[in-house]
Amino acid sequence: MEKTRTRSEHPLNDLLRTDRIPHIWCPGCGIGTAFSSCLVAVKAAGLDLRKTVMVSGIGCSGRGAGYTKLDSYHTTHGRAIPFATGMKLANPELNVVVFSGDGDLFAIGGNHFIHAARRNVDLTVVCVNNLNYGMTGGQAAATTPSMAKTTTTPLGNPEPPFNLPLLAFAAGATYVARWTILHTRDLTKSIEEALTRRGFSFVEVLAPCPTGYGRRNREKPLDSLKIYQERTITRNGANPAEVTLDFHRGITLGKFVDLERPTFLDAYEKVCSLTQ
Amino acid sequence: MKPAVLTGEHFITGDVACAEGALAAGCRFFAGYPITPATEIAEHMASRLPHVCGTFIQMEDEIAAMAAVLGASNAGVKSMTATSGPGFSLIMENLGLGICTETPCVVVNVQRAGPSTGLPTLGAQGDMMQARWGSHGHYEIITLAPSSPQELFYQTITAFNMSETYRLPVLIMTDEVTGHLSERVVIPEPGAIQLQTRPVPKGRKDRFKPFQPGPNGVAPMGIAGGGYGLHVTGLTHDERGYPCMNPETQAEMLDRLTGKIRRNLKDILLTESYRLDDADIALVSYGVSSRSSLAAVDEARQAGIKAGLLRLITVWPFPEERIRELSRKVKCLVTVEINLGQIHLEVQRCSEGRIPVCLVGHAGGTVISPDTIVDRLKGLLQSLHA
Numbered sequence: 001m002e003k004t005r006t007r008s009e010h011p012l013n014d015l016l017r018t019d020r021i022p023h024i025w026c027p028g029c030g031i032g033t034a035f036s037s038c039l040v041a042v043k044a045a046g047l048d049l050r051k052t053v054m055v056s057g058i059g060c061s062g063r064g065a066g067y068t069k070l071d072s073y074h075t076t077h078g079r080a081i082p083f084a085t086g087m088k089l090a091n092p093e094l095n096v097v098v099f100s101g102d103g104d105l106f107a108i109g110g111n112h113f114i115h116a117a118r119r120n121v122d123l124t125v126v127c128v129n130n131l132n133y134g135m136t137g138g139q140a141a142a143t144t145p146s147m148a149k150t151t152t153t154p155l156g157n158p159e160p161p162f163n164l165p166l167l168a169f170a171a172g173a174t175y176v177a178r179w180t181i182l183h184t185r186d187l188t189k190s191i192e193e194a195l196t197r198r199g200f201s202f203v204e205v206l207a208p209c210p211t212g213y214g215r216r217n218r219e220k221p222l223d224s225l226k227i228y229q230e231r232t233i234t235r236n237g238a239n240p241a242e243v244t245l246d247f248h249r250g251i252t253l254g255k256f257v258d259l260e261r262p263t264f265l266d267a268y269e270k271v272c273s274l275t276q
Numbered sequence: 277m278k279p280a281v282l283t284g285e286h287f288i289t290g291d292v293a294c295a296e297g298a299l300a301a302g303c304r305f306f307a308g309y310p311i312t313p314a315t316e317i318a319e320h321m322a323s324r325l326p327h328v329c330g331t332f333i334q335m336e337d338e339i340a341a342m343a344a345v346l347g348a349s350n351a352g353v354k355s356m357t358a359t360s361g362p363g364f365s366l367i368m369e370n371l372g373l374g375i376c377t378e379t380p381c382v383v384v385n386v387q388r389a390g391p392s393t394g395l396p397t398l399g400a401q402g403d404m405m406q407a408r409w410g411s412h413g414h415y416e417i418i419t420l421a422p423s424s425p426q427e428l429f430y431q432t433i434t435a436f437n438m439s440e441t442y443r444l445p446v447l448i449m450t451d452e453v454t455g456h457l458s459e460r461v462v463i464p465e466p467g468a469i470q471l472q473t474r475p476v477p478k479g480r481k482d483r484f485k486p487f488q489p490g491p492n493g494v495a496p497m498g499i500a501g502g503g504y505g506l507h508v509t510g511l512t513h514d515e516r517g518y519p520c521m522n523p524e525t526q527a528e529m530l531d532r533l534t535g536k537i538r539r540n541l542k543d544i545l546l547t548e549s550y551r552l553d554d555a556d557i558a559l560v561s562y563g564v565s566s567r568s569s570l571a572a573v574d575e576a577r578q579a580g581i582k583a584g585l586l587r588l589i590t591v592w593p594f595p596e597e598r599i600r601e602l603s604r605k606v607k608c609l610v611t612v613e614i615n616l617g618q619i620h621l622e623v624q625r626c627s628e629g630r631i632p633v634c635l636v637g638h639a640g641g642t643v644i645s646p647d648t649i650v651d652r653l654k655g656l657l658q659s660l661h662a
């Protein structure tokens with residue numbers, strides 16, 4: 001009791017729904033680190049917190065929205081981006097952050113992702129990529145490495161994964177970066193940068209899912225972190241076509257794309273001005 | 277800038293009248309996807325919204341359109357989408373989210389014959405049960421069925437008013453014939469149109485519970501950026517909006533979601549009676565079929581058959597009491613609808629076996645002619661007397 005009372009305030013308490021802690025995330029899960037990086041970045045970016053909204057889809061990462069005191073919307077599976085699109089277009093003053101997982105954003109929600117990037121809707125999308133569907137017990141995702149074992153690929157995954165930064169870039173995202181939860185400083189800085197950019201920003205965060213993925217692929221949380229430390233190379237400005245994830249030969253991290261083009265609302269306003 | 281309410285007399289299609297009704301109701305966000313025979317609603321909104329500081333967006337599919345509509349409404353803007361059968365199926369997923377998160381919005385279904393791609397350019401009323409139960413789980417929904425372009429104008433306003441008052445998606449179930457029919461539509465002065473807006477929270481923002489019902493069972497609604505620190509989820513949640521995974525919270529939530537409709541039936545249920553006072557046979561119909569039914573009643577009366585019509589404007593929740601009452605007064609009920617018996621099942625249920633209940637319906641693709649109905653009534657009368 002005594003100890004709890006004297007415990008110092010958590011620096012993110014003002015952004016956390018502390019009455020909802022403990023969270024659901026497993027020990028060794030990487031989502032919490034990605035989530036706190038995201039909240040630190042939201043604070044550091046100097047945004048009006050009352051006007052900052054977090055939207056999530058479904059899955060372990062999708063639970064993020066439920067733990068922040070920001071206005072937060074926990075939507076349906078894969079639909080965070082179109083929901084966020086409606087919100088941003090209806091009130092352009094809002095800063096809208098989408099925080100969700102790879103299964104949610106790139107399998108069931110893949111179509112929405114590419115179209116929001118193409119339109120250049122002013123959103124910041126943070127994708128926790130843990131290589132599988134964690135919430136449902138570790139099934140193969142559109143990001144699962146070839147030959148990796150999951151409950152739906154018990155003998156090894158016959159499919160190749162997406163290269164998410166390339167997909168985002170090809171679809172039209174104006175800010176694209178990839179980090180891991182070990183690189184919290186870079187990650188936080190990158191999300192902060194993404195938040196201040198106008199347009200569709202995408203940050204991929206590699207994170208371990210020891211319960212769903214690690215267990216079946218002989219990878220303890222610490223092993224994942226070792227991979228993040230030993231097999232990564234930071235190459236800002238790298239060609240997104242050359243950053244395919246290869247956990248054996250090396251993982252390229254960095255900011256790959258940072259450019260400007262008119263957002264959907266810029267273009268829509270221009271179109272509307274033709275009515276005068 | 278053009279005015280939002282185009283006061284005056286117009287000769288326009290049902291689809292255009294629906295879009296004008298939405299604008300007159302204050303709708304300033306439309307997300308949609310092209311689909312026959314609802315496309316003209318999207319097209320009209322696309323050309324009109326820029327003139328009234330609204331936003332139109334054509335999404336990648338109807339799933340996204342419905343998601344965007346919910347996002348926009350949660351940002352405080354009256355929002356709508358319009359579709360037809362195949363798109364209506366895709367909308368079902370996020371319709372459930374709208375119901376669970378109590379998000380006001382309007383969804384229009386210009387029905388065509390199904391199943392599947394069916395008859396894209398020909399009308400039907402085959403999605404009526406989908407309107408009631410199409411999204412998973414148990415819930416209440418409000419569904420209106422307009423029968424003319426003029427009604428599409430007014431009922432779209434009513435749909436927005438009800439969606440705001442009771443905080444839920446309201447469905448407008450029209451059909452290809454009404455949507456594509458051009459008729460005279462009178463649009464009143466803006467001042468003559470009554471508009472409702474969602475109940476607004478009062479009191480301290482930090483103590484606000486976003487799903488705590490007010491006196492009429494409806495919770496005041498906070499919007500994104502309003503300073504409430506909202507959490508809104510499609511998971512089963514308590515009055516704070518927090519997910520709670522247990523049967524008690526599930527029961528309480530469903531009680532809130534269904535109670536706000538069941539408790540306000542008096543204001544929600546809209547029906548119209550025609551020559552029912554001394555009727556032996558009562559037709560029960562809605563939408564385009566109620567127009568055929570209306571003509572059939574007059575024709576039948578001329579042939580000496582005492583027929584009358586109960587026209588359902590609100591189809592869901594179903595006007596159970598009204599049908600029960602009617603089944604105690606008349607000798608026979610006849611449901612008229614363009615399907616093989618959907619609302620008919622409800623009429624049967626509510627008549628509780630007291631009297632015969634017949635169906636005049638077909639598989640879709642054309643309207644039901646008044647003659648078909650009258651012929652059926654003549655046959656019925658013979659068998660009733662036999």
Ligand code: SF4
Binds near residue numbers: 211
């Ligand atoms: S299942 Fe995996 S992703 Fe989900 S909380 Fe556990 S470790 Fe994290």
